Amino acid sequence: MSREELMRVSACKTGKIFKKGQVIFEEGETLNGVYCVKSGVCKLTKLSENGKDQVVKLVVKGGLLGKRSLVTEQKTNLSAVALNDMEMCFIPKSEIMDDLNKNPKFTMDVLKTMAEDLKESDQSLVSMAQKSVKRRMAEILMYIHDNFGTDDDGYLSIVISREDYASIVGTATESAIRILSQFKKEGIISTKGKQIKIEDYVALKWME
Numbered sequence: 001m002s003r004e005e006l007m008r009v010s011a012c013k014t015g016k017i018f019k020k021g022q023v024i025f026e027e028g029e030t031l032n033g034v035y036c037v038k039s040g041v042c043k044l045t046k047l048s049e050n051g052k053d054q055v056v057k058l059v060v061k062g063g064l065l066g067k068r069s070l071v072t073e074q075k076t077n078l079s080a081v082a083l084n085d086m087e088m089c090f091i092p093k094s095e096i097m098d099d100l101n102k103n104p105k106f107t108m109d110v111l112k113t114m115a116e117d118l119k120e121s122d123q124s125l126v127s128m129a130q131k132s133v134k135r136r137m138a139e140i141l142m143y144i145h146d147n148f149g150t151d152d153d154g155y156l157s158i159v160i161s162r163e164d165y166a167s168i169v170g171t172a173t174e175s176a177i178r179i180l181s182q183f184k185k186e187g188i189i190s191t192k193g194k195q196i197k198i199e200d201y202v203a204l205k206w207m208e
Helices: 003-012 093-102 104-130 133-148 162-169 173-185 201-205
Strands: 014-018 023-025 033-039 042-047 053-059 079-082 086-092 189-192 195-198
Touching: 033 093, 053 162, 086 093, 133 162, 133 173, 133 195, 133 201, 162 173, 173 189
Parallel strands: none
Antiparallel strands: 014 086, 023 079, 033 086, 042 053, 042 079, 189 195
């Protein structure tokens, strides 16, 4: 985008604060713009047929929510919930549509981003089908460690419920708890309440 286009879009954005656990938008809503994550982390979930929320993705600083609302009139098929206190910017759809219509390079960049999202979804499906639950649990622990870091005491900075861990790796909550307990027993992780500390990253890396 040109400097003028960026300045115009920046001038029309509004700042929004979401507290931990607050719903940003719900499945079935009509979004009239996009959210850009300035700080914090949120989870995108999909309501399954059994009435449980399936965690589809974690979105971090720089991530965009509601991209599909730019090119379709469909209601959102996901819900977004803040995992910690978040600061976001909201840009009205009307402002961005003008740039999509006039700026081919910007349009291609948006389409490429959406294509990357589809690629991630494909990879997630393959992972669910071919990798063990233990391996998937190890990967999500490493992902959180690598992308969000740890606090001063070495615990993962993002605290996720055991239900969400189960949802992310595609298993029952009881199974997720059992696997984490096994990791703890083997000295791979340690816990304090809901907090998790990785004690043996290499063991997670080579988990089968």
